[in-house]
Amino acid sequence: GQQLNQSPQSMFIQEGEDVSMNCTSSSIFNTWLWYKQDPGEGPVLLIALYKAGELTSNGRLTAQFGITRKDSFLNISASIPSDVGIYFCAGGIYGQNFVFGPGTRLSVLP
Amino acid sequence: DGGITQSPKYLFRKEGQNVTLSCEQNLNHDAMYWYRQDPGQGLRLIYYSQIVNDFQKGDIAEGYSVSREKKESFPLTVTSAQKNPTAFYLCASSIGQNNQPQHFGDGTRLSIL
Numbered sequence: 001g002q003q004l005n006q007s008p009q010s011m012f013i014q015e016g017e018d019v020s021m022n023c024t025s026s027s028i029f030n031t032w033l034w035y036k037q038d039p040g041e042g043p044v045l046l047i048a049l050y051k052a053g054e055l056t057s058n059g060r061l062t063a064q065f066g067i068t069r070k071d072s073f074l075n076i077s078a079s080i081p082s083d084v085g086i087y088f089c090a091g092g093i094y095g096q097n098f099v100f101g102p103g104t105r106l107s108v109l110p
Numbered sequence: 111d112g113g114i115t116q117s118p119k120y121l122f123r124k125e126g127q128n129v130t131l132s133c134e135q136n137l138n139h140d141a142m143y144w145y146r147q148d149p150g151q152g153l154r155l156i157y158y159s160q161i162v163n164d165f166q167k168g169d170i171a172e173g174y175s176v177s178r179e180k181k182e183s184f185p186l187t188v189t190s191a192q193k194n195p196t197a198f199y200l201c202a203s204s205i206g207q208n209n210q211p212q213h214f215g216d217g218t219r220l221s222i223l
Contacts, residue, residue, distance in 0.1 A: 004152070031209040042116075042200050042214035043153075050209070088152065092209045097143075097168070100152040 002027045004091055004101035012107045019076040021104045023089030031092035032072040034063050037103070038085045046087075047074070079108050113137065116201050116215035122223050123188065123195060131186045131218045133201035141207045142184035146170060147198040147217075156199075159184055160207050188220060196222050 005024045013019055023032070031050055035043035047058050049065035049072060056063055060077045072089055086103040114135045123129045135142065141160050145153040155168030159178040173192025178184055184203075188195045198219050202212040 033211055035214075040217070040219070042114075042202075042216045045211050045213060048211050090212075094208050097155055097158060097207070098212065100145075102150065102152045 002091070002099045004089060004099055006087075006089060006101040006104050008104060009102070010105040010107070012109060013079055014109050015079060015081060017079055019079055019083070019106060020073065021075075021087060021106075022071060022073045023091070023101050024071045025091055025099075026070065027091070027093075028069040029091035029093050030069075031098075032063070032065050033090040033092070033098065034061075034072070034074050035088045035090065036085050037088060043088055076106075079106075081108050081110065084108050114201060114203055114213060114215035116199075116218050118218060119216070121218055121220045123220060124223050126190045128187055128189050129220065131188070131199055131201075131220070133184045133186065133215060134182055135184075135201075135203045135215075136182060137203055137213065138181070139203035139205055139213075140181070141204045141210070142178070143202040143204075143212060144168075144174070144176065144184070144186045145200045145202065147200055153200065156186065158207075195220055 034046045037043040047063040054065040062075045064073045088103045089101040090098040092098045117132045143158040144156040154170050157176040159165035175187045200217045201215045204210040204212045
C-alpha cells in the first residue's frame with residue numbers, strides 16, 4: 001500500500017530557532033494535512049492543503065503542497081516550548097482513505 | 111462545544127476478555143474512523159464508516175469489531191482474538207470521506223493485565 005516518509009524522525013532545536021520538516025511519498029496525492037500530537041492526546045489539525053504549489057500559513061506555521069504532488073513541507077518559525085510534540089502528515093486522494101506518516105518528534109530546548 | 115469524545119481514557123483488559131471503546135461526536139459528521147497507534151509508527155486504520163448502518167474494514171481489522179447504529183456513535187470492540195491489543199486507540203470523524211480533514215478524539219490507551 002501507499003506509504004509516507006517523514007524527515008527528520010526527530011529533532012532537537014533551541015527555542016527561537018526555525019524548524020523545517022517534510023513528508024514524501026512515491027504516490028501522488030490530492031490533499032495534504034498536517035497534524036500536531038501532544039503526549040497522551042489526539043492529533044490536532046494544523047493546516048490543510050488542496051492544490052499543488054499551495055502555500056498556507058497558520059500563525060508561525062507555514063506548509064506547502066509540493067509541485068510534484070508527492071511531497072509536502074512544514075515550517076515553524078521562532079519555535080517556543082509549546083511547539084514540542086509529534087508532527088504528522090497525511091496524504092489523501094479521492095476515493096481512498098488518508099495515509100499517515102510516522103511522524104517527526106520535535107523537542108525544544110530552552 | 112462540538113467535538114469528539116472517547117472513553118475511557120485508560121482501559122485494562124484481561125486475557126480472553128472483550129472490551130469496548132466508546133466514541134461519540136456532535137459535529138454532525140457522516141464519516142467516522144478508528145485508528146491504532148503504536149510507538150514510533152503512523153496511524154493504522156482499523157475500521158471506518160461513511161454512513162449509519164454501514165462500515166468497512168481498514169488495514170488491520172482482524173480481532174476488532176464495530177457498529178454504527180447512530181450517526182453520533184461508533185464504538186470499537188477489541189476481541190480476545192486480537193493477540194496484541196496494547197496500543198493507543200484514536201477515533202476520528204469527517205464531514206464526508208473524500209479528502210475531508212479528519213478531526214480526532216483524545217484517545218484511549220488499552221493495556222493488558
